Amino acid sequence: MPGKQTKQEAKKPSVHGEASSPSIKDSQFAKQAGADRVSLPRADVDTDELSRLYRQMQLIRRVEEECARAYAQGKIGGFLHLYIGQESVGVGSIAALRHDDYVVGTYRDHGIAMAKGMAAKQVMAELFGKATGCSQGLGGSMHLFDAKNGMLGGYGIVGGHIPLAVGCAFASKYRGDGRVTLCYFGEGSVTIGSFHEALSLAALWHLPIVFICENNEYAMGTPLARTLSVEDVSQKALAYGMQRDRFFARDVLEVKQRIGEAVERARTESEPTLVEVRTYRFRGHSMSDPGKYRTADEIEAQKKLDPLNRAREQLKLLGRTEEQLAKLDEEIEAEVQEAVKFAEESEEPGPEILEPTTYSGPFAR
Amino acid sequence: MREIAYRLALREAIAEEMERDDRVLIMGEEVGRYQGAYKVTEGLFDRFGDRRVIDTPIAENGFAGIGVGAAMVGLRPIVEFMTWNFSAVAFDQILSNAAKVRQMSGGQFTCPIVFRGPNGSARQVGSQHSQSMDIFYAHVPGLKVLAPATPRDAKGLLKAAIRDDNPICFLESETLYNLKGDVPDPAEGDFVVEIGKANVLREGTDVTIVSWSRISMVAMQAAALLEKEGISAEVVDLRSLRPLDHETVLNSVGKTHRAVVAHEGWPYGGVGAEVVDRIQRYGFDELDAPVLRVSGADVPMPYNAKLEQYCLPQPETIAAACKKVLYRD
Numbered sequence A: 001m002p003g004k005q006t007k008q009e010a011k012k013p014s015v016h017g018e019a020s021s022p023s024i025k026d027s028q029f030a031k032q033a034g035a036d037r038v039s040l041p042r043a044d045v046d047t048d049e050l051s052r053l054y055r056q057m058q059l060i061r062r063v064e065e066e067c068a069r070a071y072a073q074g075k076i077g078g079f080l081h082l083y084i085g086q087e088s089v090g091v092g093s094i095a096a097l098r099h100d101d102y103v104v105g106t107y108r109d110h111g112i113a114m115a116k117g118m119a120a121k122q123v124m125a126e127l128f129g130k131a132t133g134c135s136q137g138l139g140g141s142m143h144l145f146d147a148k149n150g151m152l153g154g155y156g157i158v159g160g161h162i163p164l165a166v167g168c169a170f171a172s173k174y175r176g177d178g179r180v181t182l183c184y185f186g187e188g189s190v191t192i193g194s195f196h197e198a199l200s201l202a203a204l205w206h207l208p209i210v211f212i213c214e215n216n217e218y219a220m221g222t223p224l225a226r227t228l229s230v231e232d233v234s235q236k237a238l239a240y241g242m243q244r245d246r247f248f249a250r251d252v253l254e255v256k257q258r259i260g261e262a263v264e265r266a267r268t269e270s271e272p273t274l275v276e277v278r279t280y281r282f283r284g285h286s287m288s289d290p291g292k293y294r295t296a297d298e299i300e301a302q303k304k305l306d307p308l309n310r311a312r313e314q315l316k317l318l319g320r321t322e323e324q325l326a327k328l329d330e331e332i333e334a335e336v337q338e339a340v341k342f343a344e345e346s347e348e349p350g351p352e353i354l355e356p357t358t359y360s361g362p363f364a365r
Numbered sequence B: 001m002r003e004i005a006y007r008l009a010l011r012e013a014i015a016e017e018m019e020r021d022d023r024v025l026i027m028g029e030e031v032g033r034y035q036g037a038y039k040v041t042e043g044l045f046d047r048f049g050d051r052r053v054i055d056t057p058i059a060e061n062g063f064a065g066i067g068v069g070a071a072m073v074g075l076r077p078i079v080e081f082m083t084w085n086f087s088a089v090a091f092d093q094i095l096s097n098a099a100k101v102r103q104m105s106g107g108q109f110t111c112p113i114v115f116r117g118p119n120g121s122a123r124q125v126g127s128q129h130s131q132s133m134d135i136f137y138a139h140v141p142g143l144k145v146l147a148p149a150t151p152r153d154a155k156g157l158l159k160a161a162i163r164d165d166n167p168i169c170f171l172e173s174e175t176l177y178n179l180k181g182d183v184p185d186p187a188e189g190d191f192v193v194e195i196g197k198a199n200v201l202r203e204g205t206d207v208t209i210v211s212w213s214r215i216s217m218v219a220m221q222a223a224a225l226l227e228k229e230g231i232s233a234e235v236v237d238l239r240s241l242r243p244l245d246h247e248t249v250l251n252s253v254g255k256t257h258r259a260v261v262a263h264e265g266w267p268y269g270g271v272g273a274e275v276v277d278r279i280q281r282y283g284f285d286e287l288d289a290p291v292l293r294v295s296g297a298d299v300p301m302p303y304n305a306k307l308e309q310y311c312l313p314q315p316e317t318i319a320a321a322c323k324k325v326l327y328r329d
C-alpha cells in the first residue's frame, strides 16, 4: 500500500511487548494467573464508568442465559455459541473505542454486538429468526450485523473474517477517517492461514487495527497445548514486526486500558497490535457440546474468577450499596424480559425478502 | 441383514480399512480425543491410537495438503472436514494439487486420498454452514465425487473410496447420520460397492426422479405421495456424481420417458444441469416432456426455519414437478 513508510528500526518497543524478548512478561503473566483476590481498583477509577461496564456485562450475560433457555425450548435453532465468561473482553475493549470505529468478530458474537450498541431485543429477535432482528432473521446467532453501530458482523468460517477486518482498516487509512478496527478471534484461529496473511499485510501496510485473540484455552474440544506449538499467541506478532500485548481479562477496566493503548497506537501512529487476552468460556463450545474435555473442578475454579463478580465486588468497595446494585439488576431484568417478549411477538420474514437481500439492484439470474 | 445407522456404517468402513491396511489413517479436527464433531470417528482413537487417528488444529489448507503429500509417497489418508463448508479453505490443495498431480507428473504419482465429511444444509446453521459443495468438486477432472444416500452405500462406497488410487471427495450429510438401513454383517465377508454405478432405489413406470445424497430420501417421499395419486415414480439414486452413471438414468428414462432431477444445491449450473444435459444428449428421442429440475433456491441459505425449508426441495415440490412433466398439474 502506498503511504506511510516507517522504518522498522524506528519503532519503539511498547510498554507491554518488547519485540526483542520472546519470553516477555511470562513471570508477570504467571502471577496474574493466580490473581483472584479482588482489591480496590486504581485510585483514578471512575465509579460511574465501572458501573456502566458492569451493567453491559451483566446485560449480555442475562440475555445469553435467556438465549440458552429459548434454545432448549426450540425457539432458537442452529448453532448457539455463548460468550458467558468472556464478557469483560468485548465490553472492556469496545469501551476504548469511538462510536464510529469498527468491530468484526466470529460466530461468538452476541457480546461484542451488544457492547457496540446493538439493543438486546434486536439480538433476541435475530436468534428467534424474526424480521425485526438485526439481520432480519436471515443471519441468526452467528451472523449479527449492525451497520449503524459499526458492527461488521459475526462470521462462521474460522479465521475467514480476519483479512476482512484488515480490509476495513485499509479503508480507514485510505480515506484518512481516523477510525480503528477491532478484530476478535479465538486462539483456534491462530493456526489458519488467513490469520497469518492478514497480520502480515496489516503490519506491512501499517494499518490501524487491533487484533484481539480471545484465548479461552479451548478450540472446541482441543486444549491450547494441542492447538499451538508455542502457547504465547502474542509472540506471533514478533515475526511480523508488530507490537503486542498479553494479559488476563479479569478486570474490565484493565481490559479497557490495555486495549486502549493499542487503539491509541492504531489511531495516532497507524500501527497494528496483536493482543492476546486470556479468558475462559463457562459454557460448552456451542449448545450441542457436552464439554467432556474439561473437568467440573476446572470450570468451578474459573467461575471463582468471574470478571462480573469482580466488577460487582469492586463497585461495592467503591461505595455502591446493595440497594443500588439491586436496582441495576432490576433494570437489566426488565430489558431482558422486554427483549424476549419483543422476539416472541415479532413477525417472521417471508420468502419475498430473499432475493432483494441477495443482490443490490435486480436479481442476477 | 442387520440395520445400522449411516454414521456407524461410515465408522465401520473406516475401521475395517484401517485394520486391513496400515497405510490408512484419518486426520481432521476433533476426530480423535473428542470422538468426532459428529461422532463418525467415535472409538477409533482408543482403538488405533494417535499415530493413525490424528487430531489437527484448525488448518484445513494445511492438513489437506499434508494429506496430499503423504498420499503421493505411499500413505492412504482419510481427511475429515468437520463440514464440507470448511473445505473451501482447502480448495486450492484439492483443485491444484490432489486433482492435478497425476497428470502433470505424466502418471508417475498417484494421490490415493479420501476427503470426507457432511455436506449441504443441516438445520438452521445459516448461509456459511449450509453449502452444497457437490458441483465445485464434480467439476474437476482428476477427482471422483461420491454422495451416498443409504447406510449400505455409505459403507460400501467409503471402503471402495479408501482402496481407490484417485483423490475422492466423499460427501455425507448431517441429516442422514441417524438414518438406519440394511448393511451386510462384516462376518459375512468383505463388502464394497463399486464406484460409478447409480442405483434404482424404487422402481416405477411413469416418471424418473434422479437424485443423490439426502434428497434421494426426499425423492422417495415424493414417490410415496405420487403413488397415492396413481402415479408410479422410479427413483434413481446416483450415489456417484463423478463418474456419472448416465446409463442407469437413461435406462430408466427409456422406460418412463419423463424425468425430474432433484438436488439441494443451487440451480445455476450444477450436477443437476449435467444430468439434464446427458439425458437430452443421449436420450432425446425417449423424452415425452422437457426434463425439469427441483433445486435449492437460488439464494444463500437463510437462518429462519421456515425460510430454510422454503429454500430446500420438499417431497411436495418434487411431486409437483413430476406431475408437471406428466402434464397432470
Ligand SMILES: Cc1ncc(C[n+]2csc(CCOP(=O)(O)OP(=O)(O)O)c2C)c(N)n1
Residues within 6 Å of the ligand: A106, A108, A156, A157, A158, A159, A185, A186, A187, A188, A189, A190, A216, A218, A219, A220, A285, B029, B058, B060, B082, B086, B089
Ligand atoms: C475453517 C473452519 N474450520 C472449522 C470450523 C468449525 N469450528 C467452528 S468454531 C471452532 C473452534 C474455534 O475455536 P477458537 O478459534 O479458539 O474460538 P472459540 O470458539 O473458542 O471462541 C471450529 C473448529 C469452522 N467454523 N471453520
